[in-house]
Amino acid sequence: MRTRVGIIGAGPAGLLLSHLLHRQGIESVVLELRTREYVERRQRAGILEHGTVEVLRASGAGERMDRQGIPHQGVELRFDRRAHRIDLAAGTGGRSVMVYAQTEVVKDLIALREQADGQVLFEAEALSVDGADTASPSVRFRQAGAEQTLDCDVVVACDGFHGIGRRAVPDGVLTVSERTYPFAWLGILADVPPSCDELIYAHHARGFALHSMRSPQVSRLYLQVDPSDTTDNWPDARIWDELDARFETESGWTLGRGPVTEKSITPMRSFVAEPMRHGRLFLAGDAAHIVPPTGAKGLNLAVADVTLLARALSHWHTRQDETLLDAYSETALRRVWRAEHFSYTMTSLLHTDPAATAFDRRLQLSHLRYITSSDAASASLAENYAGLPVV
Ligand code: APR
Ligand code: PHB
Numbered sequence: 001m002r003t004r005v006g007i008i009g010a011g012p013a014g015l016l017l018s019h020l021l022h023r024q025g026i027e028s029v030v031l032e033l034r035t036r037e038y039v040e041r042r043q044r045a046g047i048l049e050h051g052t053v054e055v056l057r058a059s060g061a062g063e064r065m066d067r068q069g070i071p072h073q074g075v076e077l078r079f080d081r082r083a084h085r086i087d088l089a090a091g092t093g094g095r096s097v098m099v100y101a102q103t104e105v106v107k108d109l110i111a112l113r114e115q116a117d118g119q120v121l122f123e124a125e126a127l128s129v130d131g132a133d134t135a136s137p138s139v140r141f142r143q144a145g146a147e148q149t150l151d152c153d154v155v156v157a158c159d160g161f162h163g164i165g166r167r168a169v170p171d172g173v174l175t176v177s178e179r180t181y182p183f184a185w186l187g188i189l190a191d192v193p194p195s196c197d198e199l200i201y202a203h204h205a206r207g208f209a210l211h212s213m214r215s216p217q218v219s220r221l222y223l224q225v226d227p228s229d230t231t232d233n234w235p236d237a238r239i240w241d242e243l244d245a246r247f248e249t250e251s252g253w254t255l256g257r258g259p260v261t262e263k264s265i266t267p268m269r270s271f272v273a274e275p276m277r278h279g280r281l282f283l284a285g286d287a288a289h290i291v292p293p294t295g296a297k298g299l300n301l302a303v304a305d306v307t308l309l310a311r312a313l314s315h316w317h318t319r320q321d322e323t324l325l326d327a328y329s330e331t332a333l334r335r336v337w338r339a340e341h342f343s344y345t346m347t348s349l350l351h352t353d354p355a356a357t358a359f360d361r362r363l364q365l366s367h368l369r370y371i372t373s374s375d376a377a378s379a380s381l382a383e384n385y386a387g388l389p390v391v
Helices: 012-023 036-041 050-058 063-068 102-115 236-247 298-319 323-350 358-373 375-386
Strands: 005-008 028-031 070-072 074-079 082-087 097-099 119-121 124-130 138-143 146-151 154-157 175-190 200-202 209-213 219-225 260-274 281-283
Touching: 005 012, 005 138, 012 028, 012 102, 012 298, 028 124, 036 102, 050 063, 050 097, 050 298, 063 102, 074 358, 082 358, 082 375, 102 119, 154 298, 200 236, 200 323, 209 236, 219 236, 236 260, 260 323, 298 323, 323 358, 323 375, 358 375
Parallel strands: 005 028, 005 154, 028 119, 074 200, 154 281
Antiparallel strands: 070 097, 074 082, 124 138, 138 146, 175 219, 175 260, 200 209, 209 219
8 A cells, every 4th residue: 555645543633634635635544543433432622722723714624613613712710719711812812712622623524534535544553654764654554454554755643642653763762751740630521501601720729620611502521630530439429519619609600510421530741752753754743742631732732733744745745845844843842842831831820739838829829810910911821722823
């Protein structure tokens, strides 16, 4: 089998890259370990930055997003039993975010690739990348019990944090920067209309809580829990009681309850592997970097990476000019590190660290009060949250 661009992974990074390349007349093959049903059902984040919305729209992938997504002009920070609104649009010259689940973005992109007769091979497990530092790299993969080789001009690993792409880079080439956190998120989906119009990020002595949403009928809620905790310890009633305690306000705000349809615990991690390239092998999305979810940046970084990469590959393809490909890693990493810093800051600002001293807690509250009372500080949060321009 032969293609120009071999893509490992049909998450948002791999699918959008394949779609963008197709629009530039460049063919690709996407190899995906899981079934289509699995990929389309997987619950992930749901906030699209302003620039992500623009990229999807401009590429013809925004039609359902524009019908069903919910634009948000602000977010709430809740602490000291009070609500404080951060106006995203005012602080950023009108930029805002869209609430539209990652899983819906994935469905839309798979449908587009299908309509264009694009090759997305499901249940095709990439086993190794060979010849990354030659002019003809290849991916060995297994599908339906048979091993095959996909020969390519370039390989792009969009296979997430646990994929094989990053591991194909020889030892000593990548520099890894990493941080783990002493908390995890317990996330639920519930069949109940959201109790708010905008997202609520709540800081509380009992731990962080987040109220997000998927639609006018479905709420998405998160609780900070211990990383060693399991969902068995969290029957639905305990989750709702804990959410009530952490979201409580002095004005008597109430949280609507409904049937819980999904429940899972996700660890939190910051991770960057650089450079995001080795010869003809490129890394994009979670394969190269992870952020804790508090800044809602994971999906948006994946979109920014592949937007750069599609442009660079197109330049190379049409003009035999490798300048943009050579600049890819450095250009992408500038945004990655901005998002790493923002995600770390939001995480540290809002969570309750079991090891924090009284001094740390006072600093945290002072920072929250500053952000919610200074136009300059809240504009800075808004600028990072709504997202910097993609290129
Ligand atoms: N062969 C083929 N596919 C693989 C392999 C492999 N060996 N290993 C992993 N994959 C697939 C996974 O099954 C998954 O579908 O690669 C895909 C990676 O997709 P994501 O994890 O969604 O990563 P990415 O596309 O970079 O999306 C960015 O943003 O909200 C965050 O972490 C969240 O998924 C999100 C990410
Ligand atoms: C979500 O809706 O799943 C979500 C929203 C905001 C975040 C993280 C996750 O910061």
